[in-house]
Amino acid sequence: MNHHEQLPAELLEVEQALRDEHVAPGAQLESQVLGAVRQALDAQRRAGRWRFAACAAAVLLVGLHWSWPLATIEIWEPTVSGDDIERTALAIQEIAPELTEADALRQARLMAAGGSSGWSRRPIGRVLLPVGNRFEWE
């Protein structure tokens, strides 16, 4: 739809008067605007670099956090064979029949590990300790 065709001559005159009075921006506006654009782009790039550095640092910290326990973990190597543990478990069940087979086996494993792992050196609660060729509650 062409709205211009509908305008009567006197309104076209007003329209023309408005067009004739166009103002132009100052010559400095282009450099001023493009300078502001450059600044805004630089600020974005700087912010982008900082964001990248912060993300990289965060990833590094998380990586370190997770790798430290892996780097310092003590591998538990049982000093006794599987047969010894089973024998010990049977002995435990003999003197403590209220323990299930699984509990007795766990106690036997703890005792076997006692010599090499730090956490089993300070047991919490009652444990069975070997006394000579028998076991007694601590």
Add this chain to the structure above:
Amino acid sequence: MGEPSAEQLLAALAAGQEWAYAALYRQFGQRLFRTAYALLGRADLAEDAVQEVFVALVRSRRVLPRVESLSGYLFVSLRRAVARIAKRQARYASEQSTLQSRQVRWVEQSMAPERRAWLQAAMERLPDAQREVIALKIDGELSFQEIAGVLDISANTAASRYRYGLEKLRALAAQDRTETDR
């Protein structure tokens, strides 16, 4: 190198390439300035508005590839900038001469400073809705369809507001001529 296509320009703007902003200024800078000037009535404020549009464009450049009409996007952004600046200026309104009190007369010669001043003052006496459509049409060089997109109205409403605005300007000029003759 010729002018880039709209798609190339949008992609380059989104990528933050400075040449694209320079090309955009060449294409739209004057139209944006004139529209802002028609709405704000002061060249310094109009320049601020144009600068705000370009800086806002940099800040939101990632969404540009999804923009359907670059001119529509720019003029919507200009409208917001003009509204912000007008709001800031309203605080100092009491220090400024009120629009109606400007003592300027209609003169017949085109490009005479008096006529320009008269037209500016008369534009300021129009309702905002009509002034905006006239500014977007005459200074922004937008079609009624594009104006409709910018103002979120129908093209017919835009055309009607334009016509009413021109009629009012004509009536103001006639009234002023009569007063001058008396």
